[in-house]
Amino acid sequence: MTSHLSATDAAVSTAALELHYGVTPVLKGIDISLSKGKTLALLGPSGCGKTTLLRLVAGLLAPTKGSVAIAGQVVADAATGSFAPPEKRNLGMVFQDYALWPHLTVGGNVSFPLEMRGIGRAERQSRTMRALERVGLAAYADRRPSDLSGGQQQRVAIARAIVAEPQLILFDEPLSNLDRELRENMVGELAELIATLGLTAIYVTHDHSEALTLADDVAVMRGGLIEQLASPDELVERPASPEVADFLRLGGIADLEYRDGLWFFKGSDVALLRDAGRAGAASRVLIPIASITPGEIAPGRLAATVLRSQFRGDGHLATVSLAGLAKVELQLLSRVKLRPGDGIGLSIDPDQLRWFGNKVHSSKEENLEHA
Numbered sequence: 411m412t413s414h415l416s417a418t419d420a421a422v423s424t425a426a427l428e429l430h431y432g433v434t435p436v437l438k439g440i441d442i443s444l445s446k447g448k449t450l451a452l453l454g455p456s457g458c459g460k461t462t463l464l465r466l467v468a469g470l471l472a473p474t475k476g477s478v479a480i481a482g483q484v485v486a487d488a489a490t491g492s493f494a495p496p497e498k499r500n501l502g503m504v505f506q507d508y509a510l511w512p513h514l515t516v517g518g519n520v521s522f523p524l525e526m527r528g529i530g531r532a533e534r535q536s537r538t539m540r541a542l543e544r545v546g547l548a549a550y551a552d553r554r555p556s557d558l559s560g561g562q563q564q565r566v567a568i569a570r571a572i573v574a575e576p577q578l579i580l581f582d583e584p585l586s587n588l589d590r591e592l593r594e595n596m597v598g599e600l601a602e603l604i605a606t607l608g609l610t611a612i613y614v615t616h617d618h619s620e621a622l623t624l625a626d627d628v629a630v631m632r633g634g635l636i637e638q639l640a641s642p643d644e645l646v647e648r649p650a651s652p653e654v655a656d657f658l659r660l661g662g663i664a665d666l667e668y669r670d671g672l673w674f675f676k677g678s679d680v681a682l683l684r685d686a687g688r689a690g691a692a693s694r695v696l697i698p699i700a701s702i703t704p705g706e707i708a709p710g711r712l713a714a715t716v717l718r719s720q721f722r723g724d725g726h727l728a729t730v731s732l733a734g735l736a737k738v739e740l741q742l743l744s745r746v747k748l749r750p751g752d753g754i755g756l757s758i759d760p761d762q763l764r765w766f767g768n769k770v771h772s773s774k775e776e777n778l779e780h781a
């Protein structure tokens with residue numbers, strides 16, 4: 411894990427943060443540091459501890475070990491027992507289920523945090539309208555939340571989270587209740603809003619494309635730990651482990667073994683590339699989507715069968731298995747539609763492979779003529 415900011419200039423930081431339920435550790439030592447005006451996405455599979463980490467930052471949970479600081483102030487420290495409740499942390503929160511009060515109007519919902527802070531009526535009204543304008547809902551102030559679509563309700567929740575201009579906004583899977591098209595639109599809108607308002611935000615999601623679109627930094631979590639914390643570009647260019655590469659859907663992962671100057675798919679006689687450099691015993695590789703060019707079955711290409719294919723906007727994203735190697739599934743992008751069962755030939759650019767483990771990339775690698 412890399413934490414590339416010092417705690418001193420951090421808008422939010424955690425140090426050796428742990429949370430145990432009984433004897434079960436759910437977070438096992440989390441160090442994050444986020445600068446003002448930046449967005450950090452917490453990305454990972456269900457149960458990896460994303461929401462727990464967000465709740466610790468929010469003050470909805472107290473740490474078992476370690477500490478949390480917001481804007482340089484320690485807000486929770488297991489060692490000293492110090493703990494600031496959520497209302498003392500100057501945060502906005504947006505949840506998956508919007509959590510709007512049905513008996514209040516849209517305007518009433520948005521102005522509620524200002525009421526809690528004892529702000530006068532006239533100022534409340536102008537700030538509420540400003541927040542609603544920012545999310546494009548000024549005309550809806552007098553409606554009930556139930557009269558609004560899911561996407562509009564989530565915008566109301568966002569307006570409520572930003573109305574008091576908190577130093578930090580926490581998003582917990584805010585778009586996961588919306589249908590795909592709306593979600594894709596809202597990701598872009600939310601990214602724009604976060605940038606325009608200069609918000610500092612932590613954004614929990616299990617959707618890699620949301621995380622890579624929205625965040626300046628992404629913490630990929632697994633089993634209560636941060637597996638890699640890096641910018642979206644860095645994650646895509648240099649995933650730290652096969653698990654990160656797989657979770658980000660960067661391509662297929664394969665185990666290779668080295669024999670007689672060739673790298674074979676493990677347990678097979680199918681060779682992927684020639685290595686004229688040093689020998690290593692075995693290695694895992696990521697075969698990125700962009701490294702594969704599909705074509706007809708032909709000498710010099712790896713034979714494969716299409717398992718499934720999905721239209722993706724810029725082409726058809728197909729998952730294929732290699733002939734004789736059903737366990738190796740690769741992904742590629744095809745301009746033409748591919749059907750399950752189609753036989754195709756693959757050319758793989760060896761320079762684009764990412765090696766995990768002991769193999770150092772060699773410039774002498776060559777693609778093989780696959781017979």
Ligand SMILES: Nc1ncnc2c1ncn2[C@@H]1O[C@H](COP(=O)(O)OP(=O)(O)OP(=O)(O)O)[C@@H](O)[C@H]1O
Nearest residue numbers: 431436454455456457458459460461462463614616
């Ligand atoms: N109150 C609790 N008591 C015991 N275990 C809990 C409690 N709350 C959460 N857990 C466990 O802690 C782990 C992490 O949960 P958490 O909700 O943080 O995961 P997550 O990554 O946000 O998952 P999801 O994407 O499904 O929301 C899970 O294994 C969960 O079962």
